[in-house]
Amino acid sequence: MEQHDLTLRPITGREELGLFNRFPYVLNEELADDLADGRRLPGWMWVALRGDRPLARLAWWGRAGERTPSVLDIFDLADDAAEVGDRVGLGERLLRTALAEVLPEGARRPEYTRFVPPDWREGEENRRAVEDRMAALERTGAALFVERLRLEWRPGTPVPAPGGRLAFRPIRDTEEILTLMTRVLAGTLDAHSRDDLTRMSAREAAVRHFEEELAVYRSPRDWWRIATLPDGEPVGFVTPARNDYNFVIGYLAVLPEHRGNGYIDEILAEGTRILAAQDVPRIRAATDLGNTPMANAFRRLGYVNFERAITMTWD
Incomplete structure (x- = not known):
């Protein structure tokens, strides 16, 4: 779909991952394998383009073989997306367009999950990026469900011996x-x-x-x-x-x-x-x-x- 010189569309396939991955995100390194293994489909991965420059993107994930996705786990807005007017509004338009194409009519919308820095509220740039994405989602009717801690144990961290009670x-x-x-x-x-x-x-x-x-x-x-x-x-x-x-x-x-x-x-x-x-x-x-x-x-x-x-x- 084109709006003036703005194009909203899914990627054509694995050959456009370079275009899709111009936005930095921790999941980028998994996308090639996800496409190869069927956990993502090109039709579930959308971009908003001005010329060949991506201004926004989104993608769903699902288990291999599923006909509808399970979660919306990628959604990004470029810093210069504001040049098309309202950066949050651009995100809303991309969301609405992709949702209408990807999900069957009447289907429940999969939840949105985004990984963010543990201190995302403390820095202006990180906070604005998170809040702009959330605002775009809110304009389509979404609301905050929960915030979760993502945790990691690293080799060398001591683990106590069994205590004997259990x-x-x-x-x-x-x-x-x-x-x-x-x-x-x-x-x-x-x-x-x-x-x-x-x-x-x-x-x-x-x-x-x-x-x-x-x-x-x-x-x-x-x-x-x-x-x-x-x-x-x-x-x-x-x-x-x-x-x-x-x-x-x-x-x-x-x-x-x-x-x-x-x-x-x-x-x-x-x-x-x-x-x-x-x-x-x-x-x-x-x-x-x-x-x-x-x-x-x-x-x-x-x-x-x-x-x-x-x-x-x-x-």
């Missing part, structure tokens, strides 16, 4: 982990889980989480651990894993009746030890900014908050 064993089967995932949703502080519980039962939410994330990990389930008291009673669990991009602490939880006893530290340490033993370059994890107990557990074990993630959703 024993650890592999999961017995899928039903066991689903039952525990259902139980830990009581009193959860996780924004996505709380939102799921407004629309479905705890069991349904657990099954959805398992099928969309845990079931597609590339690593063996033998790494997952159930934490128990000496008599065998489950206390919590952790799922150290490998996703499409990193080694991760995928799910970490303590059962409601055992919270407040400091078990979270021992369970996280066990999951970290399992991955560290694989000689990994790093371990990634994430938790909501408002989930203070979980954030503090990662901090105590030496995980560094290297980024934050802004998530916005449409009703």
